Amino acid sequence: MGKHLICCWIWALVALFYFQQALSFNLDSSKPTVFAGPPGSYFGFSVAFFNPDNKRSASWELLKSDFSLHWDQEASLLNESIVVSNSFLILPASLDYVTGVPRGEKALGYVNIFNGKNMESVYNFTGTQMAAYFGHSVAAVDINNDRKMDLLVGAPLFMDRGSDGKLREVGQVNVYLGKGGFTFNNVIKLTGSEIYARYGSSVCSLGDLNMDGYNDVAIAAPYGGQFHRGLVYIHNGRPTGLNPVASQVLEGTWASASMPSSFGYAMNGGTDVDQNGYPDLIVGVFGADKAVLYRARPVISVNSTLDISPQILNPEDKSFKLFLTWKTLSFKDFQVDLTLDRLKHKGAIKRVLFLHNKMPHYSKNMTVSNSQGPACEELQAYLIDDSEFRDKITPISVFMEYSLDYKTAADKTGLLPILDQSTPTNVTKQAHILLDCGEDNICKPDLKLSVVSDQKEIYIGDDNPLTLAVTAENAGEGAYEADLTVTLPSQADFIGVVRNSETLSRLSCAFKKENQTRVVVCDLGNPMKGGTKIIAGLRFSVHQLSEQDTEVKFDLQIQSSNQFNNTSNLVSVVTKLAVLAKVKLRGVSAPEQVFLPIANWQPKESPVLEDDIGPLVQHIYELRNTGPSTFSKAILDVQWPYRFNNGSLLYITKIEVDGNMNCSSNRELNPLNVTNPRFIDKNETSASGDRAEGRNRHSVHRRDLEDKQGEENLENLDCGNTECQEIKCWVGRLEKGQSAILFIYSRLAVSTFLKAENQNKSYNVRSTASFSVIEMPYKNLYSELPTSTTSASLKVIWNSENPQPVPGWVVALAVLAGLLLLALLIFVMYKMGFFKRVRPPQDDSIEKEQLQPQENGDRNTEA
Numbered sequence: 001m002g003k004h005l006i007c008c009w010i011w012a013l014v015a016l017f018y019f020q021q022a023l024s025f026n027l028d029s030s031k032p033t034v035f036a037g038p039p040g041s042y043f044g045f046s047v048a049f050f051n052p053d054n055k056r057s058a059s060w061e062l063l064k065s066d067f068s069l070h071w072d073q074e075a076s077l078l079n080e081s082i083v084v085s086n087s088f089l090i091l092p093a094s095l096d097y098v099t100g101v102p103r104g105e106k107a108l109g110y111v112n113i114f115n116g117k118n119m120e121s122v123y124n125f126t127g128t129q130m131a132a133y134f135g136h137s138v139a140a141v142d143i144n145n146d147r148k149m150d151l152l153v154g155a156p157l158f159m160d161r162g163s164d165g166k167l168r169e170v171g172q173v174n175v176y177l178g179k180g181g182f183t184f185n186n187v188i189k190l191t192g193s194e195i196y197a198r199y200g201s202s203v204c205s206l207g208d209l210n211m212d213g214y215n216d217v218a219i220a221a222p223y224g225g226q227f228h229r230g231l232v233y234i235h236n237g238r239p240t241g242l243n244p245v246a247s248q249v250l251e252g253t254w255a256s257a258s259m260p261s262s263f264g265y266a267m268n269g270g271t272d273v274d275q276n277g278y279p280d281l282i283v284g285v286f287g288a289d290k291a292v293l294y295r296a297r298p299v300i301s302v303n304s305t306l307d308i309s310p311q312i313l314n315p316e317d318k319s320f321k322l323f324l325t326w327k328t329l330s331f332k333d334f335q336v337d338l339t340l341d342r343l344k345h346k347g348a349i350k351r352v353l354f355l356h357n358k359m360p361h362y363s364k365n366m367t368v369s370n371s372q373g374p375a376c377e378e379l380q381a382y383l384i385d386d387s388e389f390r391d392k393i394t395p396i397s398v399f400m401e402y403s404l405d406y407k408t409a410a411d412k413t414g415l416l417p418i419l420d421q422s423t424p425t426n427v428t429k430q431a432h433i434l435l436d437c438g439e440d441n442i443c444k445p446d447l448k449l450s451v452v453s454d455q456k457e458i459y460i461g462d463d464n465p466l467t468l469a470v471t472a473e474n475a476g477e478g479a480y481e482a483d484l485t486v487t488l489p490s491q492a493d494f495i496g497v498v499r500n501s502e503t504l505s506r507l508s509c510a511f512k513k514e515n516q517t518r519v520v521v522c523d524l525g526n527p528m529k530g531g532t533k534i535i536a537g538l539r540f541s542v543h544q545l546s547e548q549d550t551e552v553k554f555d556l557q558i559q560s561s562n563q564f565n566n567t568s569n570l571v572s573v574v575t576k577l578a579v580l581a582k583v584k585l586r587g588v589s590a591p592e593q594v595f596l597p598i599a600n601w602q603p604k605e606s607p608v609l610e611d612d613i614g615p616l617v618q619h620i621y622e623l624r625n626t627g628p629s630t631f632s633k634a635i636l637d638v639q640w641p642y643r644f645n646n647g648s649l650l651y652i653t654k655i656e657v658d659g660n661m662n663c664s665s666n667r668e669l670n671p672l673n674v675t676n677p678r679f680i681d682k683n684e685t686s687a688s689g690d691r692a693e694g695r696n697r698h699s700v701h702r703r704d705l706e707d708k709q710g711e712e713n714l715e716n717l718d719c720g721n722t723e724c725q726e727i728k729c730w731v732g733r734l735e736k737g738q739s740a741i742l743f744i745y746s747r748l749a750v751s752t753f754l755k756a757e758n759q760n761k762s763y764n765v766r767s768t769a770s771f772s773v774i775e776m777p778y779k780n781l782y783s784e785l786p787t788s789t790t791s792a793s794l795k796v797i798w799n800s801e802n803p804q805p806v807p808g809w810v811v812a813l814a815v816l817a818g819l820l821l822l823a824l825l826i827f828v829m830y831k832m833g834f835f836k837r838v839r840p841p842q843d844d845s846i847e848k849e850q851l852q853p854q855e856n857g858d859r860n861t862e863a
């Protein structure tokens, strides 16, 4: 049948070798037997088990008589009992005596051990604190099972210094482990936790309460707990002495109207009254006139084993058997729960299922008779097809858990056993899937990773593509669930895997966000076999770089689920960031030229309107950051020719800005306070340059002058030969593509050009602007600060009616020359007799006169 998975459980009732620390261990505190006496009788002031025939256990009836006898005869019973009163006892082995003297030795208190034969004092423990009542209670018991008697001494009024430094009366019990004879080890101290609880008022041996081979003890704090109703702490013995942590705390539940109920003021144990093999405890509650019997519950210990065979599951053999075995002595009913592949949590694919139910779970109620020997059961399970799961490395864990059916295990009186809580109630065993990893079935891959980036430097502000060329290799045994993990910087987005190359693998990659970490995970195979080499390209986009960044870093690593060598080297790809801001400054004049003089227009002595000065001239400067990086501060400085030859030149009426910029002038703007006629009469259809005043933000172009021929004749008017004013602008942060525009509105002071010395000349009136970036926002990166200069020019062209006016003397000379020529001609003609000729006939003259008006008429029609 191929390989078998055999699971065996052996159940045994073993009530040995346990100690544990739960606060509700094996005394049955749910249903104690309560004996009550007459009210106010102090019934339960002292308690003892009475065993007249010296049998191993006393009977319940005897117990009852013991109490009534005790009450009737008060303390006269002492001779018959094993332990008398609460502070005097006989050490049974040696028949020596121990007595506590709580107020002796100047109120320090002491405990004396007397030799039973001669009643000589052989040992003396003295208290360390006055009025602590050291010796108020004593108990002699071998708690570490070394056959040497140990001694417990209570000091219920002991004052302990609390964490605040103040003394608190909490009580104390000293434990002296015997070294043989009358010698003892250093004292072990158990200190009470509650103030005025009288911890250590009584101590008593319980015998071996949980049957683990070590005697156990009870320590009472009769005024501790809720409403001071009293507490009894059960401490288990162990090889090193007494476990300082109580395994159980019994609470008094009996209130008393007149006085404290004093639960635990007297106690006695070590006697098995119900003969179930476990000694029981009786606690006196004299304030409530009660005595309470706590019976010990049998302690159930299940010793179970689980084996899986074979421990390596071969994916070729999918079906196999489970063989279950168990055995029990007295315990009958319990439930077993089996879970396969428990390391795979709910919702994950379980790689192993039971054959009979196709489920990874199996529960079974079992009833076992102790007459039968070990019982076995076979179950079949199988490994599902390995195409249905990825994880071949994680062990297949089989988890077996058992629970008891307590109710069916109760004895005749209803006392329930208790599971020993020191042993686990479950067993886990593991199997593995056969891997192609050599004889040890352990794969040790040898993963290597190298990465190359195609970008050495990235400009801040750009949307940068970046490709990482990844080479992943496995030079060892198979790597299971091998993934390449790329941890992205926050500035990068994953675009995809490079697929247009023959040489590159087309990896399957996915972007994931794990908490705040952004990763790309690429599947390298399951397994990524030994000898595999994968080369792939991963493309990213890097953007949204912050001003603090100096680099972007990608972390790459191959990870597998193997137990050993499960990762490759970690590769960090760092790309440096650089700053580059290209800033352009452009200037333009609108209009580009003005022709003077202006027809039908005269400048006014005292201008009121802007038009009284001259036509509108607008210079526009645009500062544009073409990026890619941002600049945070720049200064734009405009030198403006405002005065020339003692006359105004370009008279600024106002400046405007568009964008993140503030400007000011070192001279007052519009000192004459002229107004814009456009705002006075909107209906005016002035042909002045005001029409150009609308902001032309989007198309500030400099047109080449078509007419170049006159340029040589233009006289430059700029800050070299005129008086200039300065307009200074503080430009704020400009990102890539943003701009700031300065509009300077001025009027050409025509009157200056009409002055005689300036007339008939053409000029090139030029303002200049320069900027310098003074701050970039990238504190951690070096950046060059761009600067530049430009200008805007207005041509003022003198354009009279006669483009080439003729001087007067030339005209006079020409007229004179013409007259002279005419006189000469007349003289010549006269000499030749022209004027002596016979006059023409009368008709001719009429004819001639008739022609004249006709010519005139023709001219008129043309006109």
Ligand SMILES: [Ca+2]
Binding pocket: 141, 142, 143, 144, 145, 146, 147, 148, 149, 150, 177, 178
């Ligand atoms: Ca001992």
Ligand SMILES: [Ca+2]
Binding pocket: 207, 208, 209, 210, 211, 212, 213, 214, 215, 216, 236, 237
């Ligand atoms: Ca014990």
Ligand SMILES: [Ca+2]
Binding pocket: 271, 272, 273, 274, 275, 276, 277, 278, 279, 280, 295, 296
């Ligand atoms: Ca018992």
Ligand SMILES: [Ca+2]
Binding pocket: 437, 438, 439, 440, 441, 442, 443, 444, 477
């Ligand atoms: Ca191997």
